[in-house]
Structure formats: C-alpha cells, structure tokens
Amino acid sequence: MKKYILISILTTFSIMETMAQFPPTKEQLANIKKIEELQKSNKKGKNKGEIIKLLNANQKVNKEIAIERAKQNKQ
Amino acid sequence: MKNLILCFLVFITSISKGQSVDPETFPTVVGAISSKNLYTNTGGEGKISIKTLMDSVKILDTATITYADFYTAITGGNLVVGKTYIIMDFQTVYDQMDFDAGGSLKPTLVTKTGATEQIWVLALAPNQIASQAYSATYPNDKIQYDWTYNTTLVNGSPAKGRISERIDENNNRTDYDHREIKFIRYDDGAGNFTVINDNGNASGEFLTFVQNFTGGTVKDNWLGDFYSVGALVGQEYANNVFSGGFVLSNTSSALFYNNTFSGDVTNNTFSGQVNNNTFSGYVYGNTFSGDVTNNTFSGQVNYNTFSGDVYSNTFSGDVYDNTFSGRVNNNTFTYTGNLQYVTITDNLQSKTIDDVTYPMLFNTNYKKEILQASNVDNYIRYFDGTNDINTLIP
Numbered sequence: 013m014k015k016y017i018l019i020s021i022l023t024t025f026s027i028m029e030t031m032a033q034f035p036p037t038k039e040q041l042a043n044i045k046k047i048e049e050l051q052k053s054n055k056k057g058k059n060k061g062e063i064i065k066l067l068n069a070n071q072k073v074n075k076e077i078a079i080e081r082a083k084q085n086k087q
Numbered sequence: 088m089k090n091l092i093l094c095f096l097v098f099i100t101s102i103s104k105g106q107s108v109d110p111e112t113f114p115t116v117v118g119a120i121s122s123k124n125l126y127t128n129t130g131g132e133g134k135i136s137i138k139t140l141m142d143s144v145k146i147l148d149t150a151t152i153t154y155a156d157f158y159t160a161i162t163g164g165n166l167v168v169g170k171t172y173i174i175m176d177f178q179t180v181y182d183q184m185d186f187d188a189g190g191s192l193k194p195t196l197v198t199k200t201g202a203t204e205q206i207w208v209l210a211l212a213p214n215q216i217a218s219q220a221y222s223a224t225y226p227n228d229k230i231q232y233d234w235t236y237n238t239t240l241v242n243g244s245p246a247k248g249r250i251s252e253r254i255d256e257n258n259n260r261t262d263y264d265h266r267e268i269k270f271i272r273y274d275d276g277a278g279n280f281t282v283i284n285d286n287g288n289a290s291g292e293f294l295t296f297v298q299n300f301t302g303g304t305v306k307d308n309w310l311g312d313f314y315s316v317g318a319l320v321g322q323e324y325a326n327n328v329f330s331g332g333f334v335l336s337n338t339s340s341a342l343f344y345n346n347t348f349s350g351d352v353t354n355n356t357f358s359g360q361v362n363n364n365t366f367s368g369y370v371y372g373n374t375f376s377g378d379v380t381n382n383t384f385s386g387q388v389n390y391n392t393f394s395g396d397v398y399s400n401t402f403s404g405d406v407y408d409n410t411f412s413g414r415v416n417n418n419t420f421t422y423t424g425n426l427q428y429v430t431i432t433d434n435l436q437s438k439t440i441d442d443v444t445y446p447m448l449f450n451t452n453y454k455k456e457i458l459q460a461s462n463v464d465n466y467i468r469y470f471d472g473t474n475d476i477n478t479l480i481p
Contacts, residue, residue, distance in 0.1 A: 036319045044318050047240075054243035061194060063241050068191040071321025075190075078360075078380060 037077070040070045149207075151175050154247035157208075158237060166210035173223070177206045177232075179267040180246040182239045183292070184322055186271075186284045190363075192322065193285070198244040201267030206232055206248075225266070227256035240323045251314070257305055262312045263324050265295045270326045272347060281347045281365050283326070293328045303332040311341040320344070350387075402426070425450055431457040433465055438480055445478065 036044075043066040050059040050066075116123060125135040149171045152160070157174055160166050179201035185193045205223035208216040220232035229252075236249040250264040259265065272280040274288035282288070299305040313325035325344040333351035342360040349367040361379045369387040379393055384402045393411045401419050411431045419439050420426055426449055435457055442449040447469055456468045457480070465480040 036316075040319050047318060051238070051240070051243070054238065057242040057244065060196075060241045060243065064192050064194060064196075067241075067318060067321045069321075070319055071191065074320045078378075 037073055040073050043067075043070050149173055154234075158234065161214055161216065161234060164213040166213050166216070168210055168212060171207055171209050172216075174206045174208065174247070175203075177204050177247050178202065179204075179250060179264040180239060180244060181249075181268055182241040182244070182323065183269065183271065184324065184326055188284055188286065190284050192241075196241050198239055198242045199269070201264065206230070208232055208234070225256070228266075229254040240318075255299070257299060257307075259296055259299060259305060259308045259310075261295060261310045261325070262314045265299075267294075268324060269294055270324075270328055272328060279349060279367070280330075281349055281367065283345050283347065283363070293330065295327055295329060296334060297328065297330045298332050298334070303334070305329070305332075305334045307336045308334055309338045311339050311343060313341050313344055316341055317344075427451075428453060429455045429457065433457050433459040434463075435459075435465055435480075438465070440480070445480075447476070447478070 047063055047066050050063050053059060054063070121138040121141060123137050125137060125140070126133055127135065148169065150167075151173045153176050154174050157172055160172075166172070181199055182196040183199045185196060187193050202224075204225070207221040207223060209219075211217055216232075216234065218231050220230050222228050222230055230250050231252040232248055233251040234248045236246050238244060239246050252260070252262055253264055253266065254260045255266065269292040271283075271290050271292050273282040273284070273286050273290045274280055275282050275286075276288060280291045280293065295310075296305045296308070297303070308329075310325065310327065314323070317323050317325070320342070322344070327339075327344060327346045327348075329348045329352055331348060331351040333353060334348070335353040337352055337355045337357070339357040339361065342362070343357050345362050347365045348370065349365070351369045351371070352366070353369075353371045355370060355373045355375070357375050357379070361375055363380060364382045364384070366382075366384045366388065370384065371388070371390060373388060373391045373393065375393040382400045382402070388402065391411065393415075400415065410429075415431055415433075415435050420441075428451075429448065440448065445467055448455055448467055451469075453469060458466055458468060460466055467478045467480060469476055
C-alpha cells in the first residue's frame with residue numbers, strides 16, 4: 013500500500029514538474045483539441061493524415077521552443 | 088347410508104382443513120439459517136437441510152466477458168457492483184511510431200496487436216471499475232487498465248482498452264504495456280540498432296527493456312508518465328529503448344523520450360527533458376536535472392551530475408566523477424583516455440577541447456575546474472601543488 017502511495021505521489025510530482033518545465037503553448041493545446049475532435053470520427057483511420065499533421069505540428073513547436081531556449085542560453 | 092356418507096364428508100373436510108396452512112402466518116426465522124430445515128410434501132420428499140441447499144448453489148462473483156461486451160456493459164451502466172469481470176480477449180493494440188529522416192511521424196503508421204492477456208477488473212459502480220487490475224497471464228505484474236481506449240490514436244483501429252501502467256515482476260514501471268509495445272530502431276551502419284529516425288538502413292523493433300526476462304538484469308526502473316503529455320510533443324508513447332544487460336534503479340521524469348541506451352544504465356535520475364540522445368556506453372550513477380538534448384555519449388559516463396542545460400554535446404570517451412552545473416552547449420570533447428574529476432561551472436559553448444591543447448584536463452587524477460571569469464572569459468584551473476594554474480580557453 014505504501015508503495016502505491018509513493019508511486020502516486022511520485023507520479024503527481026512528476027506531472028507537476030513536467031508542466032512547470034514544459035508549459036504547453038496555446039497552439040499545442042489547440043492542436044490537442046483538434047486531435048480529440050478528429051478522433052471522434054476517425055473510423056478506419058479516415059482522419060489519420062490530419063492527426064499526424066497535428067502531432068508533427070506539436071513536435072515542431074516543441075523543437076522551436078528548444079531552439080529558442082538554446083538561443084537564450086547562449087546570450 | 089346417508090349418515091355414513093355425511094360422516095365421511097365431515098371427516099374429509101376436517102382433514103383437508105387441517106392441511107391448509109397459511110405460510111404467511113409463520114414467524115420470521117432469526118439468526119443463522121444453515122442449521123435449519125425446509126419441509127415439503129411435494130413428491131413425498133419432506134425435509135431439506137438448508138446447509139445442503141447452500142452448498143449445492145454456486146454463488147458466482149466473477150463473469151467472463153469479451154472486451155466488446157464489457158464496453159457495452161460499462162457504458163450502459165450495467166456492471167454488477169462487486170463483481171469481477173474477466174476480459175478474456177484483451178490484447179494491446181497500438182499504432183507503432185515510425186519517424187522519417189527529419190524526425191517527423193511518417194504519414195502511414197502500422198497498427199500492431201500484442202498477444203492475448205486475460206485481464207481481471209473489479210466493478211465499483213455500474214459504470215466504474217477499480218483502477219487497479221489483475222493479469223491472469225502475468226499474475227506477478229501490477230497493472231492499471233484504461234477501458235476507454237477503444238480505438239488507436241492515429242489509425243482509429245479497434246482497440247481493447249490499454250494498459251496504462253505496468254509494474255512487472257522485476258519492478259520495472261512504465262505508463263504503457265512494456266511487455267508488448269515495441270519501438271523501431273534503424274541500423275547506424277555498424278550493425279547497431281540505435282537510430283530513431285529512418286536513415287534508409289534496415290530496421291528492427293524493440294521492447295523498452297530489451298533484456299528483461301531474457302537473462303539480463305533489468306530491475307527497479309521507474310519511467311515517468313509520458314502518455315498524458317505525449318500528444319503535446321507529437322507522439323503517443325515515450326519511445327525509449329534500453330538494450331543493455333544491466334539496467335538498474337533508473338528513474339526518469341515524464342519528459343524522457345526518444346532515447347536509446349545501448350550499454351549498461353544504472354542508478355540514474357533523469358529529471359529534465361532528456362530526449363533524442365544515444366548513450367552507447369556505460370552510464371552509471373548520474374543525475375541529469377536539466378535539459379539534456381541531442382547528445383551522443385559513446386563512452387562510459389559515470390558518477391556525473393548534470394544540473395544545467397546540457398545539449399548538442401558529443402562525449403566520445405570515458406566521462407566520470409564530473410559535475411556540470413552550468414550551461415554546457417554545443418561543445419566537442421575530443422581526446423583519448425579519460426575526462427575525469429572535472430567540475431564545469433561555466434557558460435561553456437561551442438568550444439573544441441582536446442587533449443593536445445589542454446593536456447592537463449585529460450588522463451589526470453587531480454581536480455580541474457572549467458569556470459567563467461568575471462570578464463566572461465573561460466578558463467581551466469587546477470592547483471599544481473603551489474599555485475592555482477589558470478589556462479584561458481580562447
């Protein structure tokens with residue numbers, strides 16, 4: 013039982029830490045909402061192309077944030 | 088004769104009235120009933136022991152069910168509270184991630200299906216189950232089961248729920264089914280399947296803990312929850328592969344993804360964003376608390392603490408007993424031998440540091456510091472027994 017409580021606490025802190033380190037942008041959050049909408053009518057994967065585009069868009073935003081942080085670090 | 092018939096009718100009436108009993112008038116039985124008896128006249132069998140009756144009836148508190156029927160029952164609020172449902176046909180179904188040369192998800196992903204695993208779930212309410220589930224297939228594992236996952240993220244293929252946490256019998260923890268979900272790695276050209284992005288070479292698919300259950304020592308590794316934030320960074324699962332035979336007591340935060348560890352990885356804490364790295368040697372006793380991005384560590388990396396941002400570096404030799412507390416970016420350490428007992432508390436960027444120009448730094452057993460002077464220049468400092476020696480890194 014103690015182990016599960018510990019794991020739960022670790023998980024909570026991990027998510028909190030993640031959100032602190034990685035505040036998602038409005039664009040990323042908007043893309044997530046679009047993905048959720050597309051999933052509702054994604055029978056036989058008819059929306060998969062659009063979903064992959066949105067996932068890649070989020071990845072691109074993440075990379076841009078990393079590059080921006082790198083630039084800031086150099087200054 | 089008339090009197091005789093009349094007497095007979097009176098006799099019959101008396102008997103039939105005597106047998107006419109209203110059971111509603113019986114007193115309610117109080118207390119345990121297993122020692123009591125029931126009585127009946129039907130078929131001439133008069134007495135039934137209640138205990139015998141109880142023993143002959145199996146009270147079922149489990150029900151076998153298919154995922155499809157279970158989904159219908161829980162969404163319709165028709166689960167029987169307290170009953171354990173045995174989902175007989177559960178299989179992990181997932182869209183296997185595959186990245187093109189530029190690191191983007193390919194336009195077509197393949198849906199993969201794992202082996203059948205019998206999952207036991209307990210109904211807490213007509214439309215709710217306990218988060219903890221049980222696996223009859225792997226009874227020593229602790230699992231959580233997410234019944235809502237009925238289609239895969241990208242391909243929309245029919246799924247049968249997903250394992251949202253698995254702690255296997257070796258105490259390795261992930262937020263996905265690491266017994267089934269496999270990740271693609273491409274050949275680096277030298278026969279090592281370490282490359283995540285498609286480089287045109289042959290590929291293989293690997294579990295997260297490659298040598299778990301196959302003779303390796305892979306224990307007590309705790310990988311953080313990536314799934315809940317995965318789509319924000321563009322992928323569903325964390326995509327980490329540990330190929331070494333000794334993978335022990337490592338802990339990662341959630342943003343720990345797209346890493347390949349080919350050697351032994353032991354006693355590390357990865358707390359920052361650690362992604363797109365390939366560590367091909369031994370990696371022991373490290374604490375990476377900052378961003379550690381796009382690095383290739385090809386040697387042994389031992390007893391280090393990286394507390395700042397550490398990215399776009401290449402360490403090609405043994406690196407141990409070091410502390411990097413500053414921003415250490417875009418540097419190349421080129422040397423033969425060991426880089427050890429070095430403390431970098433500097434904003435060190437875009438330097439090439441080799442053992443010809445800076446011999447004091449490599450293969451020496453005394454303490455060295457790389458530090459930033461007040462005029463922002465970078466220096467290597469060590470004590471020669473008499474004085475501090477400062478060497479400018481131009």
